[in-house]
Amino acid sequence: MNAVLAVRQYVSKMIEDSGPGMKVLLMDRETTGAVSVVYTQSEILQREVYLFERLDSPNREPMKHLKAICFLRPTKENVELLVQELRRPKYSVYFIYFSNVISKSDVKALAEADEQEVVAEVQEFYGDYIAVNPHVFSLNLLGCCRGHSWDPAQLTRTTQGLTALLLSLKKCPMIRYQLSSEPAKRLAECVKQVITKEYELFDFRRTEVPPLLLILDRSDDAITPLLNQWTYQAMVHELLGINNNRIDLSRVPGISKDLREVVLSAENDEFYANNMYLNFAEIGTNIKNLMEDFQRRKPKEQQKLESIADMKAFVENYPQFKKMSGTVSKHVTVVGELSRLVAERNLLEVSEVEQELACQSDHSSALQSVRRLLQSPRLSELDAARLVMLYALRYERHGSSGLPALLEELRGRGGTDRYRKLVSAVVEYGGKRVRGSDLFSPKDAVAITKQFLKGLKGIENVYTQHQPLLQETLDQLIKGKLKDSQYPYLGPNTLRDRPQDIIVFLIGGATYEEALAVFNLNRSNPGVRIVLGGTTIHNTRSFLEEVTAAGFRGRSTESSQVPRSSSRR
Template identity: 20%
Template sequence: MSSDGGFNLREATKARLIQDMIKSVNTPNGLKVLVLNAESTKIISAACRMFDIIEEGVTLVEPIYNSRQPLDKLEAIYFLTPTDESIEQFCKDFSNPSKPQYAAAHLFFTRPISNDQLAKIKASPALKYVKSLKEINLDFIGYEGAAFHLDMPQAFHNLFSPDSSHSADEQHLIADRIVTMCATLKEYPVIRYQAGKDGAAAGLSHNLARLVSDKLDRLMRGSEEFNNSVNPNTRSTLIIVDRSIDPIAPLLHEFTYQAMIHDLLPVDSDKFSYETTKNDGSTNTKQVLLSELDPLWETLRHMHIAETMNWIIDNFNSFVKDNKASKLTSGKKVSNLKEMSDAMKAMPQYKEMLDKYSLHINMSQQCMTVFNEKHLADIAGLEQDMATGEDSEGKPVKNIISGLPRLLTLPEAELPLDDKLRLLMLYIISQEGIKDADRKRLMELAHIPPVHQSAIANLRFLGVTLMKGTKAKKTQKMKEKKKSKQRTDAPPYELSRYVPALKVLGQEALENTLDTKDYPYLKEDAAAEKSASSAPNNYRTSTQPKWANKDKRKTTATSAGGNRLFLFVAGGATFSELRSVYELSEKFKREVIIGTTSLLSPTEFVENLRQLKRLDLVEGEL
């Protein structure tokens, strides 16, 4: 969506920060200081480069909690989340009238400030330095062109743990932040939600939908600016679901580039470190941010790893051909990643672009190394069979457990503990529960220590049936839903057959076929909202070798016009789900945006499950 000049959420966030905050402040000398707390730093860093800020007269960016030199000749823009700590620190900056931190302060809050916090500012010496105060309503991370998150990794525990005492507060904060996204995009959406679900978070999506609606209505009544900016004839749709909608997607090994990197490589806060070899043979460690600022990343992120490697090589050859540096390689094309790496060392004058190619060579090579070392071709094949209930030819899998024991008995050096847990959880989910004796036998076979078995036991808090027969009355409905999930256009690879439930939901919403019983409208008068018409699925077969095999099924694309569709997942979203919204946007020519409390890698999902409740407190309830 961003590469073709269409709508880009990250760019919209940047425009709001620059236009409505930084450029709106005029100072006598044209210079400004920008003061941030930890939360607002993440918001602005995701949307803006330092160059973007400096260009608007910001000479210095300072963290509010750091010790700072007084700059009483400069005015400061404070961009803060309205926490008690940040308000207290702001007041402290101007507590000494003879030595104020800055000449004046322009306050911008990411979300509404409470009456108590406002009263604290009014009662402090800082008040006389405040030239302006505005609730800018921008309290989310514009992660990508079609994705945002709320930077709330703790939400999974607070929402799903039966021991959590913070669920209500967490839901209010989530709703507040969703509303700031709506305010930023000038949206007053029709709201739908995931109907009741068993588990600790039963009714969660409904509660969130109600809170968002109430807070949006309050904003409409209280903000003339927002009220005037909303077009009632082009209302978008916001569908709120929670992580229980699909416990399978976070467990599967994904082989599209972005998802694979976040699963298999050591990525921390979207930063990746790697070593490069200089011409003199010495090594150098580099750290890069994986973001849309890298045009190669934006192009590659949703490609299958097989396509990724071919694309890098082909485009590198084109780059060499189009530049005079091609003479250094005698006009010879490279045919693999090693030859490409060698050729790059002969072209130091193209360092910036070559660094980007070097990064993606390194990451793709590392991904394939881990793929081979961890037997992922075999593991992923079994995962897909369990997740879909079908083999690669679309036939029902009858004896799915036959391939499991061999993988579970592999030494941990070849198949780590978390990968065994992922396999076991997928098996239990696919069988809609297993017998207690079978569960214990599989745990022993895989050598899963009791402390780690809590990850499996805690699936029950996402509504997963753990013990065979406990929810037999739902079996037929669950089987029907599993089959319906595969009717949307699946990724065209044998090891990528599973379609995330969120993608199916999104497609049905765009086709105007989404079940109103499973996903009711919050308000009855919204049920007449128009959407896209449905399109048929077509299938054809394919015959290729296994790991990079294209799947035997493929569908045709359709297009339709319409308003924006927002899909929000409380409790975390996967990178496969992020990819899905781009695929839906491309197919239906609609703006589809995904939001979530945080982004989930499989490792994080397993750890989150492990921490929901201690095993000794739940093992008697399995």
């Protein structure tokens, strides 16, 4: 089960089927993203695809010497644009591929428009999602629910994306869903309806143990997307933001022109593939080792590389090194910026308190730690708010809650009222009344010895104690211990054996911390293959946008008490 490979194979097949000759790839906004994460432009150029165009681009010139490969979502808008295109074709021949099921009436409309008989092929290739990693996919949808109910348009799009994923992986699964979540049940029913309606498409070779689709709700674990991260991929997304494998570095002080936007793709970047799940300390060491290997070839100009700054200076002073290893210069820049942000925002100290809030249960110590950090002028507005949010979720019903005082301290720090309101909004979204699971199950006190931190050395496990709820849920599922009473099957049939092929989907968005958990579960459970999907992949900022879009705007902190969350509908 490899999402990246599935979409790559679709793109390869499109290009092959169009035969030899110069081609244009005609896409829409979403399919452009789907293709860009699995194929580089240079790779496609080698396959005689010399032009990339958007179907909705108004100023495309006629180029009759080109064949057109159209890869489009089967939307009403795209069908209308294609009809117009075929009435006045700009290219010699059209190979049309829809990323999902297309209705017969739409095919008929295209056939009627094709008076010049330029259409060679119309097919369905189910690449209707963003293949982030081989085991991770996203639909890039933000704000999928209104309150705790689906936005109808987003439900339709999510159903399409999820069924496309199943079709591309050739899986017809049994479905389980989180009982406490109305959106999870609704999505499960919609996916089942599509499988029933399109039964011929889902008629795959039966396996001994049927695949399983597990549908969960982000609101069951609002802690994970609020935490700072210390593994490479997750950290980059948290601090810089990853959008379809692209990182915007334009705001980095003194950034060179060619590094303003960089691509991090495990498919085409060996260093990233080997380091994406390693912690920050190890990455710094690995870059240093890589550069020292190169330096050994130039003994006269040996330099010591003690810090990120030394590494950056080294790269800038060696144009030939830069040429040989653009990858390294890219990663030195990214890690350098991460390092700068960690220092500037005091994230080691912030993260330690976050982990204490998420994993420990000493209320007075946690409250003291949060209050101490709120006094720090180095603490950003976002980090201050996230600490209070984590406290509010963790000690929501504590008898001696310090939340009113913390909200008052947030006010005292100045800044906008937005984050203060979001504290109560986050509790409305994912508080105790909403959750179906025990997010803060009692854990044995683990003695963690924290080593002194200096430079790149030692992001110790004090910063990575937290494990997402998803890890526990999947662990129970793999062992056959996930309770039917909390995660029922849709329909009368149940699995007799432990599942082997598992697709888990998070309504409201997944995170890279959860992607890491799935990666580790796949590695430690031979014979089990898990693919993780979400309506989007969150960092803290996008998660707070999700909460806001759902309509949980919270109250002004004039009233010192956080409101009780609304009950599920």
